[in-house]
Amino acid sequence: MKALLMSGGLDSAALAHWLRPEVCVTIDYGQIAAKGEIAASSALCTAMRLEHRRIAVDLSSLGSGSMADRPAVSGAAATEFWPYRNQMLVTLAAMMLMPQGVTEIMVGAVSTDRHADGKARFFRAMDRVLSVQEGGVRVTAPARHLSTPSLLRKSAFPYDLIGLTFSCHVHEFACGQCGGCLKHRECVDAVYSRTDEQVI
Amino acid sequence: MGGYAPDQIKKTKGGATPPAVVGDGCDLAFQIDLVAVQSSISAGLNKNDELVVSLRIQGRIRSVVCETTAGAVVGTLAAFRGLSRLIGCLEQGVGYVAVVETASFSRCSVKVFRR
Numbered sequence: 001m002k003a004l005l006m007s008g009g010l011d012s013a014a015l016a017h018w019l020r021p022e023v024c025v026t027i028d029y030g031q032i033a034a035k036g037e038i039a040a041s042s043a044l045c046t047a048m049r050l051e052h053r054r055i056a057v058d059l060s061s062l063g064s065g066s067m068a069d070r071p072a073v074s075g076a077a078a079t080e081f082w083p084y085r086n087q088m089l090v091t092l093a094a095m096m097l098m099p100q101g102v103t104e105i106m107v108g109a110v111s112t113d114r115h116a117d118g119k120a121r122f123f124r125a126m127d128r129v130l131s132v133q134e135g136g137v138r139v140t141a142p143a144r145h146l147s148t149p150s151l152l153r154k155s156a157f158p159y160d161l162i163g164l165t166f167s168c169h170v171h172e173f174a175c176g177q178c179g180g181c182l183k184h185r186e187c188v189d190a191v192y193s194r195t196d197e198q199v200i
Numbered sequence: 201m202g203g204y205a206p207d208q209i210k211k212t213k214g215g216a217t218p219p220a221v222v223g224d225g226c227d228l229a230f231q232i233d234l235v236a237v238q239s240s241i242s243a244g245l246n247k248n249d250e251l252v253v254s255l256r257i258q259g260r261i262r263s264v265v266c267e268t269t270a271g272a273v274v275g276t277l278a279a280f281r282g283l284s285r286l287i288g289c290l291e292q293g294v295g296y297v298a299v300v301e302t303a304s305f306s307r308c309s310v311k312v313f314r315r
Binding site: 039046047069163164165166171176185 | 234235237256261263264265275276277284305308
């Protein structure tokens with residue numbers, strides 16, 4: 001069984017459409033935007049006829065940066081940096097899915113990710129850490145060499161599903177102003193010939 | 201977790217034109233697809249249904265949502281260059297209506313006008 005960590009953003013939505021994992025997992029770890037991520041992921045999985053599961057573990061007291069509504073830690077590459085976030089997400093998903101026979105956990109990292117836990121060296125290390133343990137679960141980042149626009153094109157992700165995606169870091173409802181929302185807009189504009197947003 | 205900053209945003213193809221500005225700056229009128237559509241609500245909408253445009257505040261962050269008269273959020277007005285002006289006008293008490301052009305479980309296109 002292959003699983004995909006799904007936030008409901010463009011990257012994980014496109015990966016789900018492209019690779020069609022047996023299960024998509026969304027984790028509420030206490031991030032500000034958790035409700036929006038869960039609603040988007042659930043709707044996307046329904047639309048793509050994929051199984052969707054949720055994990056809820058409140059780690060908000062351990063978070064930092066804009067996703068936790070706190071100052072970013074020193075050395076953060078961006079305001080949304082949450083220390084050890086991907087390591088935590090992979091571990092929580094593996095804890096739930098290893099007993100059920102998961103063989104691979106996919107992460108929606110792309111080439112423009114700036115944090116260390118979105119880079120090749122991190123994924124090699126996490127793959128090694130999990131694969132030496134019971135279950136031999138592998139960790140992969142299939143889109144690590146692609147930008148988000150390239151991933152959207154490669155996955156043939158349809159514009160009709162773009163409206164369901166959610167990339168906000170700081171609000172249950174997309175704010176349109178944070179780094180996640182701005183990236184969302186930029187990437188959608190780059191890939192699709194939009195007919196919306198016309199001045200009347 | 202890409203860490204995009206606002207100054208990295210560049211105009212690309214597609215409708216990136218800011219809304220028209222006349223009078224007090226709040227006579228905004230534009231057509232746009234909603235972001236983060238709530239599929240169960242959007243699926244029940246019809247052309248020409250009217251939605252209320254309102255602010256939802258979470259901590260220090262304001263989002264502009266379109267909601268039904270019953271208070272169910274359909275989606276957000278997030279992906280356009282006049283957003284900060286719209287937020288400012290809403291905070292001044294200016295009212296807007298969003299008229300549904302097309303709606304489905306995954307997409308909702310609206311025309312937004314000042315009341």
